[in-house]
Every structure is written in structure tokens, then in C-alpha cells.
Amino acid sequence: MSQIASRHLSFADYVAARRGDVDRALERWLPAPPACPPALAEAMRYAVGNGGKRFRPLLALAAADAVASASGGGETARADALRRALPIACAVELVHTQSLVHDDLPAMDDDVLRRGQPTVHVRYGEGLAILVGDGLLAQAFGLLARYPADEGDAPLLARKLRVIAALGDAVGASGMVGGQAIDLTTTGSCRPDGAGAALDLDALSDMHARKTGGLIRAAAVGGALMAGGNDEQVEALSAFAVRVGLAFQIVDDVLDVEGCAATLGKTAGKDAGAGKVTFPGLVGRDTARLMATDAVAEAEATLARAGLSSPYLTGLARGVVSRRD
Numbered sequence: 001m002s003q004i005a006s007r008h009l010s011f012a013d014y015v016a017a018r019r020g021d022v023d024r025a026l027e028r029w030l031p032a033p034p035a036c037p038p039a040l041a042e043a044m045r046y047a048v049g050n051g052g053k054r055f056r057p058l059l060a061l062a063a064a065d066a067v068a069s070a071s072g073g074g075e076t077a078r079a080d081a082l083r084r085a086l087p088i089a090c091a092v093e094l095v096h097t098q099s100l101v102h103d104d105l106p107a108m109d110d111d112v113l114r115r116g117q118p119t120v121h122v123r124y125g126e127g128l129a130i131l132v133g134d135g136l137l138a139q140a141f142g143l144l145a146r147y148p149a150d151e152g153d154a155p156l157l158a159r160k161l162r163v164i165a166a167l168g169d170a171v172g173a174s175g176m177v178g179g180q181a182i183d184l185t186t187t188g189s190c191r192p193d194g195a196g197a198a199l200d201l202d203a204l205s206d207m208h209a210r211k212t213g214g215l216i217r218a219a220a221v222g223g224a225l226m227a228g229g230n231d232e233q234v235e236a237l238s239a240f241a242v243r244v245g246l247a248f249q250i251v252d253d254v255l256d257v258e259g260c261a262a263t264l265g266k267t268a269g270k271d272a273g274a275g276k277v278t279f280p281g282l283v284g285r286d287t288a289r290l291m292a293t294d295a296v297a298e299a300e301a302t303l304a305r306a307g308l309s310s311p312y313l314t315g316l317a318r319g320v321v322s323r324r325d
Contacts, residue, residue: 011315015058021082022057023049025090029143031135043124043132048097051115056096056219057089059244059316063223063237066303066310070233081227084156087147088163088222091140095171096215098136101129103180140167148226155228163222170218179211186277199277205246212252213245236306240313243299247292248320253278254288255324292321
């Protein structure tokens with residue numbers, strides 16, 4: 001790991017250091033020729049390296065650091081916690097990227113722009129884009145099975161199994177895939193007659209808790225578990241991430257209305273064009289913004305009650321509300 005995030009390291013420096021750790025690890029752990037066909041390896045790296053902010057891996061590492069700090073660990077203990085959390089941080093980013101690649105496909109949201117660049121299927125074709133997503137998802141779970149490779153550490157192995165299960169739940173039918181299915185149902189994309197289903201605020205929140213929030217929660221929980229967090233700490237970080245995930249999606253909906261492609265790095269206004277139900281569409285932009293701010297405040301209060309207050313977790317949460325892309 002690069003310089004450890006001491007309490008005197010600014011949030012900006014922390015983000016830069018941890019993002020560098022993640023980027024280097026992703027480059028090391030992504031498949032490469034000759035084991036992986038060159039065209040597939042190139043497309044996977046294009047998808048993963050195409051300007052991502054690394055919010056979810058940063059959250060995983062910050063959660064690990066918060067647990068180690070709350071446990072009274074010094075620099076060595078915190079460095080070890082970050083090392084053990086790095087695989088889940090990278091695995092979550094691989095899964096997140098997979099979801100973007102598949103979400104952009106013509107059969108899903110049909111977008112041509114992602115992170116300011118052509119989407120994977122536009123650059124490499126639909127067939128290879130599907131394989132890129134499949135490969136990233138498989139790579140994520142293979143990575144967690146192999147790393148960290150602390151042989152003979154039975155408690156660590158037990159924690160790894162919990163992390164793998166948490167990520168599987170976040171990705172599968174009860175999580176991200178299920179949320180995407182609900183999304184398709186609301187727009188009528190999965191019905192021959194094209195009839196959609198209406199969503200109220202509770203149903204919309206549930207959909208996004210699956211589609212967006214689940215992976216954010218898996219990042220925080222995974223980081224906490226790999227740092228040796230106890231049940232109370234893991235539950236607190238889970239609750240924190242649920243509120244942050246809600247705020248993230250609300251702001252995403254607002255930016256789709258307010259933003260432009262040059263700022264967002266993706267096509268703006270697609271939700272309205274597709275007839276999707278959104279938070280600003282249901283409650284208005286001002287109320288939606290207030291909901292996001294309140295969710296982050298609740299998230300911070302949850303950490304404080306559990307003795308896990310962290311300038312890095314706080315910075316990431318507040319950045320969700322203030323982001324413009």
C-alpha cells in the first residue's frame with residue numbers, strides 16, 4: 001500500500017493515495033494475454049480504466065481504516081487492514097464496471113457515452129461487450145477467493161466467505177440484477193405489449209436499494225469484515241452505506257435532469273426520455289436534494305453512535321451530495 005491514511009492526511013490526499021492503490025491493483029489483477037485473448041483483455045481494461053472515480057473501492061478502504069482506527073490499531077495494524085481490504089475494494093469496482101457495461105447495452109439503457117468516452121459496445125461491439133461484463137464478474141469472485149492469501153489464517157478465511165456471500169447477494173436476483181429487472185418492468189421493456197408498471201416512492205427506493213445501494217453496502221461491509229470488524233461495527237457501516245446509497249441515487253436522478261453530457265460524462269436526460277420514474281419526478285428537485293442531504297446526515301449519525309466517525313467516510317458521504325458528475 002502507498003502512504004497510510006493517518007488522521008493528519010487531508011481528504012484529498014487520502015483519496016489520491018487510495019485511488020492509486022486501487023488502480024495499481026486492478027492493473028495487476030486484471031487478466032492479460034496469453035491467458036486471456038488480447039481483444040478481450042484490451043476491452044476489459046478499457047472498461048475498467050475509462051475514467052472511473054473509484055467511489056466504491058474508496059468506501060471499502062475507508063471502512064477498513066475506520067474499523068482499524070476504532071480498535072486502537074497503530075499504523076501497522078491499519079496498513080494490514082487496508083491490505084486485506086484491497087481485494088474486496090477491487091472486486092466491487094470490477095462488479096460495478098460490469099454493471100455499467102451491461103447497463104449501456106441496447107437491450108438495457110442503450111447508451112453510447114460513459115465517463116465521457118464511447119461505451120464498450122460502441123467501441124468493441126455488442127458481443128464482446130457482453131463477454132467483457134461476464135469476464136469482469138467472474139474475475140471479481142475469483143479475486144476474492146484467492147486474495148488476500150494469508151495461509152493458515154482461519155478467522156480471515158471465515159471473513160472472506162462472508163464477504164463473498166455479501167457481494168453475491170448484492171449482485172444477484174435479490175440485489176442489482178433484481179433491481180434492474182424491476183427497472184425494465186417499469187418501462188415495459190420486458191413485456192411483449194410494452195406496458196410498464198407504476199412505482200411510488202417506497203417502491204422506487206426499494207428498486208434503487210437493490211440496483212445501486214446493494215453494491216455500495218457490500219463495499220462498506222466487505223471493508224469492515226476484512227479489517228476484523230465486530231458485528232456492531234459491521235452493522236453500523238451497513239446502515240451508513242444504505243443511507244449513502246440512497247443519497248447517491250437521488251443525486252444521480254437530479255443530475256440526469258440538471259446536467260449535460262459534457263459534465264456528466266454520459267447522456268443526460270435519458271431517464272425522462274425513457275419514461276422512467278425518478279426521485280425528482282415524484283417529489284421535485286428541491287425535495288429530492290433535501291432527501292439526499294438528510295440521508296447523509298443520518299449516515300454520519302450512525303457512524304458517530306458506533307464510535308466509527310472517520311473524516312474519510314464523512315468526506316466520501318458528503319461528496320455524494322455535492323457531486324456534479
